[in-house]
Amino acid sequence: MSEPSPALHPLMPWVGVGWRQPHYAELLQGAPAPGFLEVHSENFFGAGGAVLGVLMQAREHHAVSLHGVGLSLGSAVGLDPWHLDQLAELVARVDPVRVSDHASFSRGGLFGQTVHAADLLPIPWTTESLNLMSRHVQQVQDRLRRPLVIENLSAYLSWADNDFSEVQFLGELARRTGCGLLVDVNNLHVNARNAWRRRHGPAVAEPTEALLDVSRAWLDAVPAECVAEIHLAGHADTGEWLIDDHGSLISEPVWALYRHAVSRWGPRPTLIEWDTDLPPWAVLMDQARQAADTLAQVAP
Numbered sequence: 001m002s003e004p005s006p007a008l009h010p011l012m013p014w015v016g017v018g019w020r021q022p023h024y025a026e027l028l029q030g031a032p033a034p035g036f037l038e039v040h041s042e043n044f045f046g047a048g049g050a051v052l053g054v055l056m057q058a059r060e061h062h063a064v065s066l067h068g069v070g071l072s073l074g075s076a077v078g079l080d081p082w083h084l085d086q087l088a089e090l091v092a093r094v095d096p097v098r099v100s101d102h103a104s105f106s107r108g109g110l111f112g113q114t115v116h117a118a119d120l121l122p123i124p125w126t127t128e129s130l131n132l133m134s135r136h137v138q139q140v141q142d143r144l145r146r147p148l149v150i151e152n153l154s155a156y157l158s159w160a161d162n163d164f165s166e167v168q169f170l171g172e173l174a175r176r177t178g179c180g181l182l183v184d185v186n187n188l189h190v191n192a193r194n195a196w197r198r199r200h201g202p203a204v205a206e207p208t209e210a211l212l213d214v215s216r217a218w219l220d221a222v223p224a225e226c227v228a229e230i231h232l233a234g235h236a237d238t239g240e241w242l243i244d245d246h247g248s249l250i251s252e253p254v255w256a257l258y259r260h261a262v263s264r265w266g267p268r269p270t271l272i273e274w275d276t277d278l279p280p281w282a283v284l285m286d287q288a289r290q291a292a293d294t295l296a297q298v299a300p
Contacts, residue, residue, distance in 0.1 A: 012289070013035035014270060015269075015291045016269065016270070016272070028057060031281050034272075036269065037063070039066065039067070041101075042086075064096050066091065073102070073105070073133050074133050075108060091144050098180075099149065100229065103150050103169075103170060103173070105121050125159070125164040125169040126162060133173060141177065180228030186232060188215040189253055197241065219260055231270075235248070247274070250290075258291070266300055272291065
């Protein structure tokens, strides 16, 4: 007997795949589909055009999640009104199952002008930062008339002064604003290993299980009721650093952390994130099925 289609897996509705341009036609022509599609919000800003038309065609048959990289929720210069307007218009048009962005900033002031970084930059885990970000999250939620979902960041630098740990900060943000949390398991793994390498150097053998325990403790500290989505992705090891490039198969340590997470929280919408060196669609669906298998085997 042949293997059943991934689309027929009983828990596949919990699992989504990032939908990128090289796979637009294949999905629209009837390829096996995941439970939901995730697209980057900023790629569909604007009043019309072919790209938005493709998204709306997919939306007729598939649930869509909007994942942003440009709200800059932790920025001291405030939200970009144009960006928020565009996002609000897109949300009204698409009616997505979730709208998410990152606990980060990418806008700042320089010589009297607002400038944009080409990356998601980490915010300090301070009371001042929490107050600022809470205001911005609430501003977005009021405009969109729905909860926002906030993702933990893969960060390659950190601030010296903190009042909270990252997970304490995110938990308090969710408590204050009612936002959800998007837990990126790969980001946890990347951060834990890079923190070890910063302290000890890349030549020192890493204590694999101890570093997994660091991430497990982070997952254990998350308020389960706040977790709205999980991201899984691959990363690259340069020998000096791990880079969260979303360009390869999910590693076994990340699968191990995913198993731990869903054993604690139960099933959560789970996204297979793959943005560079895109494989055939069938490879993404195989990863999605592995996530669905994990939910079936582990989740309480």
